[in-house]
Amino acid sequence: xxxxxxxxxxxxxxxxxxxxxxxxxxxxxxxxxxxxxxxxxxxxxxxxxxxxxxxxxxxxxxxxxxxxxxxxxxxxxxxxxx
Amino acid sequence: xxxxxxxxxxxxxxxxxxxxxxxxxxxxxxxxxxxxxxxxxxxxxxxxxxxxxxxxxxxxxxxxxxxxxxxxxxxxxxxxxxxxxxxxxxxxxxxxxxxxxxxxxxxxxxxxxxxxxxxxxxxxxxxxxxxxxxxxxxxxxxxxxxxxxxxxxxxxxx
Numbered sequence: 672x673x674x675x676x677x678x679x680x681x682x683x684x685x686x687x688x689x690x691x692x693x694x695x696x697x698x699x700x701x702x703x704x705x706x707x708x709x710x711x712x713x714x715x716x717x718x719x720x721x722x723x724x725x726x727x728x729x730x731x732x733x734x735x736x737x738x739x740x741x742x743x744x745x746x747x748x749x750x751x752x753x
Numbered sequence: 754x755x756x757x758x759x760x761x762x763x764x765x766x767x768x769x770x771x772x773x774x775x776x777x778x779x780x781x782x783x784x785x786x787x788x789x790x791x792x793x794x795x796x797x798x799x800x801x802x803x804x805x806x807x808x809x810x811x812x813x814x815x816x817x818x819x820x821x822x823x824x825x826x827x828x829x830x831x832x833x834x835x836x837x838x839x840x841x842x843x844x845x846x847x848x849x850x851x852x853x854x855x856x857x858x859x860x861x862x863x864x865x866x867x868x869x870x871x872x873x874x875x876x877x878x879x880x881x882x883x884x885x886x887x888x889x890x891x892x893x894x895x896x897x898x899x900x901x902x903x904x905x906x907x908x909x910x911x
Contacts, residue, residue: 678809678881679892722895729814731877745811745879749895752808752839752880753792753851753871 672697672740674707677747683717693740700725701735703744722749759823760836763815768838768852777834777856784833784856788863790871792851794844802886808841808850811879815839822873826855829869830862837870839880869906876903 675688689707697703704725708715717723725732726745738744760776762768770791777787797803819837826832834856844850853874855866882893 675811677811677879678883682892726811726814726879729811729817745814747811747879748881748892750876750879751882751893751895752810752878753875753899 672703672738673743674703675743675745677745679748680717680720680723680746684714697738699735700727700732700738700744703738704746718746720748723747724749759820759827759834760838761816761819761823762836762838763810763812763819763841764838765840765842767840767849770849770852773836773838773852774854777836777854779833779856783858785858786860786863787854787856788860788867789852789854790867791849792871794846794848794850796846797884800884800886800888800891802888803846803884804887805885806844806846806850807883807885807890808844809881809883810839810841814879818878819874822870822877825873826866826869830855830857830866832857832862832866835866835870837874839874839878841880843885872899872903872906875899 672691672693673688674691676684676686681687704718708718724747727736728743774787774789778784794806823835832855836854838852840850853867853870855863857863876899884891884893
């Protein structure tokens, strides 16, 4: 499964994205996020920011949701285009 | 309006507003109104050293979210055509950054849809601005006023 980070989140993590082999523990977005938080204190700090936006397969999700193998998940800060 | 292919482009290159506007016109000339908006990179009062605005986006999702916003607009107003161009990469103050154009039979729909698309684009499409100046690079913070503007459309629905 593909996990992407953008803008300030990407910079804070010093990581643009990860390719994670699927495991049943990733079947919920919250569980995947917790897995990422366990990569280190910085990861937990960055991914626990209140205003972080989560998107699954190009759609923003407001709460945890079911994930399946092959999904693309993204974490990013509030958008500032236009 | 179902199945209408809206023109959506995320690009580094500059764009020609009059050519984009002409492209909204159809052969049968049903359009009585085209409303368009062009956004520019503004020189910052707070950061006089600003020399470049860098725009990052989420390829794929950006285009999908703009298409979704245009589809929502066409569900609210009787649109004949619509298009969005948004630039990414390094831009300088004074350069064009975004264009939204909406064609309809009458002005009310054109004005309304154009404003709706911009309000939603600013708060939903995954673009991020970073200001580069003598004092370094700073990510632009999202503005509460933009969120409030976009929320007005939900209130209108109620």
